[in-house]
Amino acid sequence: MHAALGSTMDKLLTRRALQVGAAVLTLAALAACSSSGGAPTTVNQSSGGTAQVQTYTGPPAQNADIQAFQVNLWQNIIPANRCGGCHHQGGQSPMFARSDDVNLAYQAALPLVNLTNPSQSTLVLKVGGGHNCWVADPSACALTMTTWIQNWIGQGSSSTTTVQLIAPPVQTAGGGKQFPADPTVGNPSYQSTVYPLLTRFCSGCHNPASASPQQPYFADPNNIDAAYIAAQPKIDLAQPDQSRFYVRLATEFHHCWPTASSNGAPDCPGSSAAMLAAITAFANGIPVTPIDPSLVVSNALSLTQGTIASSGSRFEGSLIAKYMFETGQGSTAYDTSGVSPEADLTLNGNVTWVGGWGLAFAKGSSAQASTSSSVKLANMIQESGEYSIEVWAAPADVAQTNAWILSYSGSNTTRNVTLGQAADQYEGFTRSSVTDTNGMPPLVTTTTNGAAQAALQHIVLTYDPVNGQKIWVNGVFTGDVDPSKGGSFANWDSSFALVLGNETSGQRQWQGVIKMVAIYNTALNQTQIQQNFAAGVGQKYFMLFGVSSLTGVNQSYIEFTASQYDNYSYLFAQPKFISLDPNATVPANLNLAAIRIGVNGQLAPSGQAFSTVSTTLGGSNYTAANGQLLSPLGTVVPVQLGAANDLFFLSFDQLGSSSHTFVDPPGTPTSPTPNNTPVPDFGVATFERVNNAFSRITGVPITDAVVQPMYMSAQQAMPATPLISAFISSQQTAISSLANAYCGELMANASWRDAFFGSGLDASLSASSSGFFGASGSANRAIVINALSNNAVGANVAPQAAAAVQSEVDALITRVPQINAAATVTQTTVAACTATLASAVVTLQ
């Protein structure tokens, strides 16, 4: 055994021995119970699906740890298409994948694993670097290998790991290089350097017109602009030899092409050299964007130059499928659970990869596994009678309905399980013995808690026979009770397929971003869900911005926790001041004011959340182990050239004795542009003005028992704005109705009537209108005409309007008997009054 691992291994062996002992007891108990016909729930061994264990005829494992190695790692790596193809007995050394003796394989494998940080094991780094990865994406192999090793040495082994911060390379925060906007411009241009190689040698796949198109389409020969945008993340202008286009050929041997000297055989050194030369020529032709020399700046570094932060430990004890979406390109999203068969997802339609790991689903998209690989879900979940589906997702909006985030189903109407979104609600459909074959009735979160939001959320759908389905959002149970709990999965259909972002029919489109999916065959409990929520999603880095020259403190840095947040931004959070020299001393009165994040030589224009930081470094706030937290906040910084290219730096208003006065962009007073188009000089009286005007003219109070209800019912039908252009006929009708009410009341009350008309009408209210008013010009007509004109228009005001009123009222008095020969004086007067009040002489102001 490796000496350095002795202590840890002793503990592991002890733990394994206990686990095996417990397993024996469990088996004994199960055997004892079997005759009773019970259906005990067992936890699946995550890699128990492989067949090799049954054919192994060598010496048995000598101890519990070797047995764990055998079950969790060895039987997964011995197939000939994996490590066993070379590292078998008598084959290439080390022979850790020998199939003749698991004990010898164990001894050979021990030096190749890192027990404190499995992701840094030699086995992982090898396959992650492209060494005989058994799928197209080395990162998927690395994740799978890490899972197998973690399963071997025990869950959560990385959770207690202390990250060792590593000093980044010293880079001056000079200006950066920016991709020219036009691919045809430059000396030399992209069009004349890199593009010809891509279109010639890569367009067989990375071309939307290809028979087997694979994103990104950087080799599209028919659309250089789109191809140029897709190619930028693969080109490192600052360090051409770090460009993915070059690395892919030089060290990962990905589709190298024949060169003149290779006699038709693929020539990776030759083709990678040609690519490097093209990228270098292109990069050399791009001038550096200068940085403002007056800024007080830190050293610079890119995201990937940061120290990788181990995420918090996740609970994955009963994992049966897992998607991290780390691949970032191509048309396959790999199942890295390590549980065979891998249910890899084929990307269909408008699915795009998201920076910082994830898939974006737009209209007409899905990611679907084959039915043959999906069958493991049915088998393992039916066996346990429980499941959990864990998703990190950001819905595009909270309006979409009938939108399936994840579904294991056969059609629109038949399913085993579906997690969907219905506006701001999440819904779970699970087929069981107490639902129909469509999982109806579903569990739907209440509308009141607004579970779904258009933000990245951690959503977990669990099922156990007692509680049925439960939905957890961001670690919190929504509290919604499943209407159909207590079922079994005996009627699950194993011919269904796992699909993300849609139904297998393509008719239940969900739009948004999925950043991780994990499926378990147990119902995770609250602690486990909250543990996984706290662990977060995506790769995080500790970015150390050197400030030693400004602070005078040896190896001092401003540290940010950073990650790629989505396709368009990075997350920078929780800046700290820290020195990697444990003996460094921080001088007194070392002041820091305003941190601004810069990208490629320029300060980010928006989202600066640390520009208000103002503090004194050192003192009791600083410890050598943890540094000094400067802000608990985070912010997003826009992506410019991609994670490989964007070079960040920090700018300070003050750090130590260096200072810079930041000047905000000034506000520019903008005078409104005059619009001298003539507009109407008058307007319509609004509803309450109309009401009060009628009251003022007639003397009938607004609280009158007839008028007030009429006003209340008609007020919203009258004008709300004086705009003459907004006046419509229905408003005129409402005004007329109110006028009619006022006039009716005016005539009904002798006091008001006499005050308005005088007493000349009093004796003849019920008399015939035609008889009383007589012909035009009569004295009785003048009673009404003059009263209306004087009260509504006013004496000596607008004589033209007064004349118009008098003429119209006179004509109306003439017309009334023609319409109704029996009309009375009151009726005719009310009509005349209504016509006058509701006319423009009153309502036009």
Next chain:
Amino acid sequence: MKDMTTGTGLRRAPHAARAAAALLLLALTAAPAHAGPNEQAKRIYERIAGVPPSAAVLQQMSTAISSQPGQPGLMAAAAIATSAPSFYNVTLKNFAMPWTNRNATVFAPLNDYVATVIGMVRDNVPFNTALSADILYTSNAPGLPAPSPANNNHYATAETNGVDLMATLVQGTQSGVYGTPTAATAGLITTRGAASAFFVNGTNRAMFRFTMINQFCNDMPTLMDITRPADRIRQDVARSPGGDSRIFLNNCVGCHSGMDPMAQAFAYYNFDATAGQMVYTPGQVQPKYLINATNFPFGFVTPDDSWSNRWRSGANTVLGWSASLPGSGNGAKSLGTEWESSATFAQCQVTKVFQAVCFRAPVSSADLATVASITSSFTSGGYNLKQVFQLSAAACPGQ
């Protein structure tokens, strides 16, 4: 509608309507080319008081116009109009009512917000205290329910009863009538009317936005500035809405970076819809400020009601902040002072009055100059809003 003495009221209405429409057209086409003192007096009165003048008042105003040529005469006439009860009961009520609800509707019951605006205008209370003073107007008309922090019955009944607000409004204080701590009062902001509309539910950002709309004459799109520090944007604002952080960096941050630091002043306020009254919890941040914290865990967690005006730098310096104020503080009262002391607040009041009186937005060169001139008078003359009505009416008396 019941038969009004004759039983023919309904049958007559269509005829009346047609006649009225005919008269309307007639009057439109026959409008006088040049308005004399009587016409000017009638227009000024109608625009200010909302109703036609009586013959006596018309004569009084006409005489005032005739005896003093130019603006002095018009101002004298306008002063007569602003003494009409309907200026307060109709014009001012409808002027202020849209500020008190989210739909900006005038069809809402009278409330304490509107009554306080009316009272402040009647009593010439400097309007640059409107967002900070401990002030409240109630009516002393008989038969009204007592003013209550838990309902609007006092004001609604006053309106239903046709109470003359000019005659019966009495100045008091929110602390005295409602029991709101004096330090928690902030003029119109902390009236029950405003609280019920803008402190209810949500995150209290509504109070910020609607005050901007109603008292700054600017909605958020015209105020957004993406260059402001993002440090006070709360956790509930998604930094990658729908998975696209460009939306945040180009839009959301533009408003929230200025709004969230100022709306923090309202951190202790809420409107309890069940109890029907405003809640103030000094020292205790309302839960609404901390909701949806997982949308962006690295966002700002509100610890208290301290506020900061980030718009004193950047593009929104043009709003004209007072140089004599610090631009930060605690609570709604000091934020209200910050707002009401700005040049834009004053300009907005004048613009609103001009539009209400002249029936047109001040967009022509002449009208813009008029508004600038009135604004200058407003700020130098003790923020007398009644005078702004008079000046505006005198500015558009008809030709």
